[in-house]
Amino acid sequence: MPPQIISMTWIQVIDDAVKIGLGALIGGLFTWIVARHNNKSVIDKLQFERKTKMLSEVAETFEDYFQAYMKASTHYGFIAELWAKEPSIPETQKALYRDETERHISDAMRFRVEWAQKIANAVAAQSKLMLLGERQCLNKAEAFFNAINAAEAAFKFNGTSVNMSRYQETTIALRVAREGFYKEMERAFKS
DSSP: OOOOOOOOOHHHHHHHHHHHHHHHHHHHHHHHHHHHHHHHHHHHHHHHHHHHHHHHHHHHHHHHHHHHHHHHHHHHHHHHHHHHHGGGSOGGGHHHHHHHHHHHHHHHHHHHHHHHHTHHHHHHHHHHHHHHTOHHHHHHHHHHHHHHHHHHHHHOOOSSOOOOTTHHHHHHHHHHHHHHHHHHHHHHHHO
16 A cells, blocks of 8 residues: 555644644743743842841841940949949958959950940941841931940040949930830841
8 A cells, every 4th residue: 555645735734833833832931931930039039038137137236236335334333333432441451442443444444445346347237227228227226326325425434434424314225226226127027
C-alpha cells in the first residue's frame, strides 16, 4: 500500500498555527505574571527585612545613648550624696571618704566622655529614620535626644559641683520622651 499523503489546506495550517501560537502566548503571559509576582514578593520581603534591620539599629543606638547617659547621671547622684554627707563624717574617716568621692568623680567624668562619644551615633540614627521616611519616629527620636541632652546639662557637673535641683523634672521628661520614642518605633515596626 502506498503511503497516504495528507494534504492540508492553508486554512488548517493557519488554524494549527493559531492554536499553537495562542497556547504559547497564554502560557508565556501566565509565566511572566507569576514571575513578576514572585519577584515583587521577594523585593517586598527584602525591603521589609532591610527596614526592620535599620529600625532595630536605630533603637539599639538610642538605647545605648540613653544607657551611657544613665551611667554618668547615676554617679552624679552618688557624688551629690557624698558631698552632702561630708560635713558629718568623722575626721578619722575623711581620707577614705574623699577617696570614694574622687573615685565616683573619676567614673562620672569617664562615663560622661563615653556618653558624649555616642552623640554622633545618635545623630546618624536619626538620619536612618529620615531615609526610611519615618517622620513621626524622627520627631520622637529628636525629642528623646533633646531630653537626654537637657537632663545632662541640668546637672551642671564640672567635677567640683553638681546641681540636683532639676533631677525629678528631667527624670519625668526623659521617661515621657523615651516612652514616646519606643511607642512610635513599635508602630514603625508594625507598618
